[in-house]
Amino acid sequence: MSSWLSQHGYALMRALRQLAAAPVTSLLSIIVFSIVLSLPAGIFILLENLREISGQATDTQQMTIMLDTVAGQADIELINTQLEKMPAIEGFLFISKEIALQELKQESGMAEVIHNLGQNPLPDAFVINLGHMSANEIEKTQVVAQSWPKVAHVLVDTDWVRKLDAMLEVGRLVVIMLASLFGAALVIVMFNTIRLQMLTGRDEIELSKLIGATDGYIRRPFLYFGTIQGVVGAALAWLLLYLAITKLNEALSELARLYATTLTLNHLSWKDSLILLLFSGTLGWIGARWSVARHLSQIDHESTVS
Amino acid sequence: MAAMIRFNNVSKFYPREYEALKNITLSIDQGELVFFSGHSGAGKSTLLKLIVAIERPTSGDISVGQQNIGLLRRSAIPYLRRNIGMIFQEQKILYDRNVFANVMLPLQVTAFDTKTSASRVRAALDKVGLLNKEKADPITLSGGEKQRLCIARAVVHRPTVLIADEPTANLDSGYARDIMAVFESFNQVGVTVLISTHDTMLLDTTQHRVLELDHGKLVA
Incomplete structure (x- = not known):
């Protein structure tokens, strides 16, 4: 040795x-x-x-449901109930148009421009955490959400990923x-x-x-x-x-x-x-x-x- | 006495049909000092190279001690050479290091520990009368001193066989006598010594066995 x-x-x-x-x-x-x-x-x-x-x-796949600007509280509650019935999703969060506007003001530094708009251009929205859903499941969920009343857009932005x-x-x-x-x-x-x-x-x-x-x-x-x-x-x-x-x-x-x-x-x-x-x-x-x-x-x- | 080296019908052919050795059969006893004589190209160097497996025989058997050289694997050759001290015709001194480091080389190769190595190197240098030149640059040594350096390097690891290829070539008669005295002293302590030479004065005065080669054949 x-x-x-x-x-x-x-x-x-x-x-x-x-x-x-x-x-x-x-x-x-x-x-x-x-x-x-x-x-x-x-x-x-x-x-x-x-x-x-x-x-x-990809860890946080999200779907955003944007409601029509004329959607009322009853429409919001209906969608809330529908989402609660969906076991595949991991959770969801309702963001009212007022909160969305407030966040936009804080984060973008465009407070003055937004103030001058006169009215809130943002819709009420649900942000849904899809977890590790497959592409097919996401697509199905998107179609279902799109069929609900007063839903303007359903955005699933995972294509870029x-x-x-x-x-x-x-x-x-x-x-x-x-x-x-x-x-x-x-x-x-x-x-x-x-x-x-x-x-x-x-x-x-x-x-x-x-x-x-x-x-x-x-x-x-x-x-x-x-x-x-x-x-x-x-x-x-x-x-x-x-x-x-x-x-x-x-x-x-x-x-x-x-x-x-x-x-x-x-x-x-x-x-x-x-x-x-x-x-x-x-x-x-x-x-x-x-x-x-x-x-x-x-x-x-x-x-x-x- | 037991044979240290045996050649049995050994021939060596080089490419282009040049036959360096032809059917050589000989036996050298342990502790014997033997001269190989003959003109240039007679096959003396080839014979010595066969003993240390620098060359391999074309036919026949060679044994050193109990080892059949022809059956040695390539990886076993270094271990054969560690039991043999070799003094080369062209000396092969390394001029990028001093006398001490030159003599140390065989011990480095065999991984001797540093303390033992240093004392062995000094003992070998003392034996050849170069102890006072251990730190000298080899380029500053005379022809005889360089040859003694080569002898010290060949014996530092205490081999059982010492082989010298034309050790007195290019030396005047005084230096040649000194070198021969060194070989005699090693032989007296039991080392088998093989010397190839065409120095007639040396051969005429020796009491030891002389084997003469001529055109690759053993003639005497």
Whole structure:
């Protein structure tokens, strides 16, 4: 066990020394990793934020029944009774035209304009919480509600959520494709970096093999090197995205304030951040492993025929 | 005495029909010092490479200790080499590190602990007379010192077999005698030593067995 640990400790130290020996090259390589990872990770963050908004919307499917402006108290009570008889709905709320007007005044900042209208243009309305009703059930409920007396409009605005979900699915595929494509590029970058290192250290590798080094012993420092570069590259990408999101949130909060609402982008969750680090570290590891395997067999072949 | 190395009808062909060794049969006892002589291209280096599995025989059997080299899997070769010390014709010194670090390399490869390694490296350097140069840059060493560095590196892990390919090539006679004295001292403590050379002065004065190769055949 202590021998195993000392071998890994030695390999890790060699990898760190290798990074320190060529700081500019190492930094450039890490920057390449971070930039390449930032794009798919950035799109992923955007999609996750949109998914959250869409999720909030689908979690609270609502139907709004707007009554005719001439509807009276008896009509309202009749609809109230009808709604109470519907077990499929999770609940409903009556919003009188007076309350609706008051809320509009408070939230939109158009109090003066509304005051000048002279009369209340808003109808009485029932806002119905549909819970997790299926599209078919929603449609049936809509038809039934539409048939009640003094009902002017029945609005079910979940179509945009479905469209957004479909777009998010396309976006998810785009992220997977970009991540695969860029991942392959990063593996190739690491393959080449390790190839150059192996060419530089070829004498030592050849000698080590002749005096009894296993392939694992030779491979290990390069694997640590690839993994470290991948992980540090991902950490830098995370930081770049954090700075970008902070800056965007400043601009978004200003925009949202104008519409009297709040809007902020969330960064990657801890779980997704960890996945980003592991993904990038694995890419570095794969590139290094592939390169070492290929060049070790090349060295074996050349030292045999020489 | 038990045989340490055995060749049984060993041949080695290279591509384009070049036959480096032809039907070699020989036996070297444990603790023996043997010279392989012959002109350049006679097959001396190939024979030594076969013992450490740098090359594989085209036909025939080779055994080192109780191991049949021909049956060794690729992954087992490093462990065979850890029991053999090798001094290469082209020295293979690493010039990016000092003398101490060069000699340390075989112990790093076998994961010796640091304290034991340091004392073993100093012991090996002391044995070849380079203890006062442990921090020296190899580029500053003379030809004889470089060769002694290679010997220290070959013996630091205390192998049972020591193989030297042309160890006195490019050395003047004084250095060559020093190097041979070092090999003799290892042989006296039971290490099996195989030396390939075409240094006639060395061969004429030795009391040890000399096996002569000519165009891949064992002639004496």
